[in-house]
Amino acid sequence: MPELPEVETIARGLNKRVRGDVIDSVWLGSHREPLKSPAQEIAAALTRTRIAQVRRVGKHIVFDLEPRRSRNGKGSRQWIVHLGMTGRMLVASPKDEVPKHTHAIVSLASGRELRFVDPRRFGRLSVVSQPSFVGPGTEPLTVEADDFAKLFRGRKTPIKAALLNQRLLHGVGNIYADESLFRAGIRPLRQAGRLKRVELERLRAALQEVLQEAIRSGGSSVSDYVDAEGREGFFQLQHNVYLRTGLPCLVCKTPIKRIALGGRGTHFCPKCQK
DNA sequence: CATTTCACCTGGTGGC
DNA sequence: TGCCACCAGGTGAAAT
Numbered sequence: 445m446p447e448l449p450e451v452e453t454i455a456r457g458l459n460k461r462v463r464g465d466v467i468d469s470v471w472l473g474s475h476r477e478p479l480k481s482p483a484q485e486i487a488a489a490l491t492r493t494r495i496a497q498v499r500r501v502g503k504h505i506v507f508d509l510e511p512r513r514s515r516n517g518k519g520s521r522q523w524i525v526h527l528g529m530t531g532r533m534l535v536a537s538p539k540d541e542v543p544k545h546t547h548a549i550v551s552l553a554s555g556r557e558l559r560f561v562d563p564r565r566f567g568r569l570s571v572v573s574q575p576s577f578v579g580p581g582t583e584p585l586t587v588e589a590d591d592f593a594k595l596f597r598g599r600k601t602p603i604k605a606a607l608l609n610q611r612l613l614h615g616v617g618n619i620y621a622d623e624s625l626f627r628a629g630i631r632p633l634r635q636a637g638r639l640k641r642v643e644l645e646r647l648r649a650a651l652q653e654v655l656q657e658a659i660r661s662g663g664s665s666v667s668d669y670v671d672a673e674g675r676e677g678f679f680q681l682q683h684n685v686y687l688r689t690g691l692p693c694l695v696c697k698t699p700i701k702r703i704a705l706g707g708r709g710t711h712f713c714p715k716c717q718k
Numbered sequence: 719c720a721t722t723t724c725a726c727c728t729g730g731t732g733g734c
Numbered sequence: 735t736g737c738c739a740c741c742a743g744g745t746g747a748a749a750t
Contacts, residue, residue, distance in 0.1 A: 477726080477727080528727095529727090529728095530727090530728075530729090545728080562727095563727080563728050563729070564726085564727045564728050564729085565726085565727055565728080566726075566727070599720080599721095600720080600721080601720075601721060601722090605721080605722090667729090667730080668729095706721090706722070706723080707722090707723070707724075
């Protein structure tokens with residue numbers, strides 16, 4: 445569900461609301477899919493730790509946990525949450541009704557709860573103990589021109605597929621790949637390695653603009669997405685191509701085309717994008 | 719390696 | 735109303 449702007453919005457909201465709070469106890473549901481390690485291990489690693497901060501890395505929410513001051517403490521850990529397609533991470537009150545598909549409830553010393561809800565169960569919870577969690581790829585918001593160009597050098601795959609590859613740029617998903625290619629005037633099927641330097645620079649600028657604007661709008665709520673407080677984003681109102689199949693291009697009125705690329709719906713304007 | 723395809727899930731929508 | 739096909743912010747394993 446959520447891409448970089450949505451995860452950024454959620455992580456900022458969580459950081460604001462639960463930074464400094466202490467995890468008292470953890471309940472995990474019976475479905476195995478959302479857990480990357482045994483429930484016991486995850487619950488044990490989280491229980492009685494303080495949340496030092498919450499941040500985003502790629503599409504992951506990272507809770508930096510302060511080490512417990514016990515003799516056998518293993519040092520600092522991170523609780524890593526990936527929301528998959530339909531995951532939500534919500535700050536709630538224990539009095540609030542627990543929605544269907546709730547897979548984890550983390551009770552905080554402040555009396556509130558963190559709830560992980562995910563109907564499709566593509567999301568994942570894990571705990572790592574590296575000092576700093578680094579994502580699979582390069583951060584799109586800050587990547588510079590030379591590094592950006594280098595990522596695509598020699599690649600025969602379509603540029604859209606390359607944008608979705610988390611080992612290259614992490615955080616870009618289907619909405620913002622389509623939207624940034626539209627803004628850059630580049631067709632999704634163009635071979636990544638054959639893009640000219642000026643096109644790559646247009647693409648980098650377009651991608652960073654569209655991600656920043658989406659963060660300012662609190663993300664795109666297409667179906668499930670809400671932030672940590674349960675509020676929808678509104679960047680979907682500014683989409684130029686995503687899910688606009690057959691509708692007139694907002695620039696030239698040509699109907700927006702939809703193709704399947706690597707199993708993902710891909711939307712573009714056949715006239716504006718070359 | 720790089721690239722492509724498909725399975726993993728539930729739920730909403732639209733056609734008949 | 736029901737049934738069915740298709741679609742959906744994502745990955746990761748297996749095949750090519």
